[in-house]
Amino acid sequence: MFRKSNESNRDVATSEELLVIVDRAVNPYLVMFHDPSSYRAEQVRSLRNKLIAMNPDGEAKTLVVTSAMTAEGKSVVAINRALAFAELERQSVLLVDSDLRNPSVEDYLHLNPHPGFGDVLLERVSIRDAIRSSGVRNLSVIGAGTRLAAPSELLTTSRIDAIMSRLKEDYRYVIFDTPPVLPATDASVLAARADGTLVTVRLERSTRAMTRDAIRNLQDLGANVLGAFVTEVRGRDPESDPRFSYRGAEEEF
Numbered sequence: 744m745f746r747k748s749n750e751s752n753r754d755v756a757t758s759e760e761l762l763v764i765v766d767r768a769v770n771p772y773l774v775m776f777h778d779p780s781s782y783r784a785e786q787v788r789s790l791r792n793k794l795i796a797m798n799p800d801g802e803a804k805t806l807v808v809t810s811a812m813t814a815e816g817k818s819v820v821a822i823n824r825a826l827a828f829a830e831l832e833r834q835s836v837l838l839v840d841s842d843l844r845n846p847s848v849e850d851y852l853h854l855n856p857h858p859g860f861g862d863v864l865l866e867r868v869s870i871r872d873a874i875r876s877s878g879v880r881n882l883s884v885i886g887a888g889t890r891l892a893a894p895s896e897l898l899t900t901s902r903i904d905a906i907m908s909r910l911k912e913d914y915r916y917v918i919f920d921t922p923p924v925l926p927a928t929d930a931s932v933l934a935a936r937a938d939g940t941l942v943t944v945r946l947e948r949s950t951r952a953m954t955r956d957a958i959r960n961l962q963d964l965g966a967n968v969l970g971a972f973v974t975e976v977r978g979r980d981p982e983s984d985p986r987f988s989y990r991g992a993e994e995e996f
């Protein structure tokens with residue numbers, strides 16, 4: 744029988760008799776998932792379109808997403824980017840969580856842990872066995888798998904080249920989410936072998952000098968830094984500016 748509780752909300756939350764349902768919401772910044780017709784999603788598509796325009800022959804490309812410091816929005820940018828490529832017809836996209844120190848792609852996509860990039864580096868599984876479906880059309884994922892304390896020891900140039908060229912056989916765009924550049928070398932080493940690198944900059948989080956150092960670091964190792972994706976820009980929110988709204992047209996259908 745259902746029993747009406749007279750307890751306070753706090754007590755209710757800790758009562759052992761209660762059935763607790765945790766609804767893990769999609770991260771609000773994953774705009775390609777939860778708000779695909781927003782201005783922010785259009786910004787993500789706009790960068791995707793620029794990247795496609797830079798690749799007129801449609802060759803397979805590897806892209807590294809990184810930042811100077813932690814928590815600048817790398818993983819969210821990498822996932823939004825991957826979703827933006829995946830929404831196009833005939834684009835096979837692979838997202839690789841190569842942040843083996845602080846992985847998050849599987850968490851953000853609500854996927855259970857699975858052998859992943861760390862296990863490929865340790866030669867415990869083949870690349871094929873590490874690839875899994877994301878649940879989104881055209882988008883596959885290699886999660887981080889086994890965490891490694893010092894991944895750069897296994898990220899040798901020949902190893903990375905072999906992995907990247909193998910992945911490019913099957914995918915048009917391969918996107919690597921990485922650790923930040925300044926605290927660890929993993930991202931620079933991967934970026935040096937990738938076709939392009941995008942730097943996420945979260946204003947308030949990293950200083951101009953940090954971002955400059957990170958970009959110099961990447962370039963010194965040979966990375967092709969294509970540009971930056973800046974988040975938390977202060978000023979009027981474009982979402983609330985009617986001149987940026989194109990929703991009216993959709994609602995009429």
Ligand SMILES: Nc1ncnc2c1ncn2[C@@H]1O[C@H](COP(=O)(O)OP(=O)(O)OP(=O)(O)O)[C@@H](O)[C@H]1O
Pocket residue numbers: 770772810812813814815816817818819820842845847921922923974975
């Ligand atoms: N555009 C944004 N504006 C504000 N907050 C954001 C934005 N994008 C992501 N966040 C939030 O910032 C936090 C860090 O995001 P994310 O995991 O993408 O960063 P990260 O750079 O990958 O972090 P780490 O260095 O730990 O891997 C999350 O809580 C996320 O919800």
Ligand SMILES: [Mg+2]
Pocket residue numbers: 817818819842845846847920921
């Ligand atoms: Mg991250």
